[in-house]
Amino acid sequence: MGAQWKVKHKEAAANAKGKIFGKLVKEITIAARNGADTATNAHLRLVVEQAKKASMPKETLDRAIKKGAGLLGETVQYHRVTYEGFAPHQVPLIVECVTDNINRTVAEIRVAFRKGQLGASGSVAWDFNHVGMIEASPDSPDADPEMAAIEAGAQDFEPGEEGATLFLTDPTDLDAVQKALPGQGFTVLSAKLGYQPKNPVSGLSDEQMAEVEAFLEGLDNHDDVQDMFVGLAG
Numbered sequence: 640m641g642a643q644w645k646v647k648h649k650e651a652a653a654n655a656k657g658k659i660f661g662k663l664v665k666e667i668t669i670a671a672r673n674g675a676d677t678a679t680n681a682h683l684r685l686v687v688e689q690a691k692k693a694s695m696p697k698e699t700l701d702r703a704i705k706k707g708a709g710l711l712g713e714t715v716q717y718h719r720v721t722y723e724g725f726a727p728h729q730v731p732l733i734v735e736c737v738t739d740n741i742n743r744t745v746a747e748i749r750v751a752f753r754k755g756q757l758g759a760s761g762s763v764a765w766d767f768n769h770v771g772m773i774e775a776s777p778d779s780p781d782a783d784p785e786m787a788a789i790e791a792g793a794q795d796f797e798p799g800e801e802g803a804t805l806f807l808t809d810p811t812d813l814d815a816v817q818k819a820l821p822g823q824g825f826t827v828l829s830a831k832l833g834y835q836p837k838n839p840v841s842g843l844s845d846e847q848m849a850e851v852e853a854f855l856e857g858l859d860n861h862d863d864v865q866d867m868f869v870g871l872a873g
Contacts, residue, residue, distance in 0.1 A: 662865055663690045664703045665737040669717050671707025681814040685830045692828065719865075722748050723764055724757040727850045730840045731763040731870035736863040744863045751858050754850075766870060767834035771813030773806040774799050775825035787823035791816045803828060807835065836870030843871075 667690060670683040677684040683704070690700050705711050718741055722734045732755070738744040749757055773793070777784070784804040788796045793806040793816050804825065808816045810832055817830040843851065851871065858864055 659693050660690075660695055660699060661862070662737075663693060663695060664699065665717050665865065667700065667703040668707035669719060669737065671704045672709075675704050675708035675710065685814065685817070688827070689829055720744065721760075722752075722757060723760060723762050724752055724755055725763070726755045726854045726869065728840070728843060728847050730843075730851055731766050731836065732855075733763065733767060733834050733868045734858060734864060735866040735868075736861075737865045738863040747861060747863075748858075751861060754854050763870070764834075766837050767868065768837060769810055770794070770833060770835050771808035771810050771816065771830070772833045772835075773808065773813070773817050773820065773830045774803050774828045775806060775817075775820050776801075776803045776828060778824045778826055782824035784825075787820060787825055790823050791819035831866070833866065834868035836868070839870045839872035841872035 663686065666686045667683065670680065670686050673682065674680045675683070677687055687700065687704075690703075702711070706713055717737050717739055720736050720738060720741055722736065722745075724732055724734075726732050734748070736744055736748070784796045784806075787793075787804075788806055791806070792812055793808050794812075795807040797805050797807070799805040806816060806820065813830060813832060817827050820827055851869075855867060855869065858867060
C-alpha cells in the first residue's frame with residue numbers, strides 16, 4: 640500500500656463533492672499565485688485537470704484561479720503546512736494541510752494526534768522518499784506499464800487501485816512524465832507530489848489496524864487536511 644495507502648472509508652467520505660471541491664479550490668488558489676495561465680504554470684495545470692475530472696463547475700474553477708492570481712481583490716491567503724508524527728503502533732505519518740490560519744490549524748492537529756504522537760519537523764520525513772505520483776489507467780489490455788514507465792521517464796511503477804498503475808517520478812519530472820504517459824497508452828487520472836515510505840510497518844493485527852484506521856479517519860475529517868502519506872504495508 641505504502642504511498643497510496645488510504646483509509647478504507649476515506650473513499651466513501653471523499654464522494655461528498657463539497658469536500659473534494661473544497662480541497663481542490665484551496666490547491667488551485669495556491670497554484671494560481673504563480674500565474675493564471677495553465678500553459679506556463681505546471682502546478683496549476685495539474686490541479687485544473689484534477690478539478691475537471693472531479694466535475695467541478697466551471698464557475699467555481701474560474702473563481703478559484705482568479706482568486707489565487709489576485710484578480711478579485713480578495714486578501715485570503717492559504718498556507719501549506721506539513722506535520723510529521725506517528726499514528727498508533729508507531730506507524731509513521733506525514734500530513735499535508737492547507738490553511739488560512741496556521742495557529743488554529745496546529746492547535747487542532749495537536750488535538751487530533753492525541754492518540755498518536757506529533758513529532759518535530761524531520762522526525763519521520765527521513766523515512767520517506769519525496770516523489771512525484773501519477774495514477775494512470777491503461778487504454779487497452781495490451782498497455783505495458785513497465786515499458787510506459789521507461790519511455791515516459793518514470794523512476795518506478797506499482798499496481799494502483801481498480802486496475803490503474805501508480806507511476807513514481809523524480810519531483811522535477813512530474814509534469815513531463817504525466818504529459819508523456821498518454822503517448823504510451825495510459826490515461827492520467829491524477830498527478831501530485833507526495834511521499835513514499837522506505838520502511839512501511841507490517842504485521843499489525845486486525846484490532847491494531849482498526850485503531851490506525853480510526854485515527855487516520857479522524858485526521859482526514861479535518862477541513863484543513865489536504866493529504867496524508869502513511870508508512871503502512873499491506
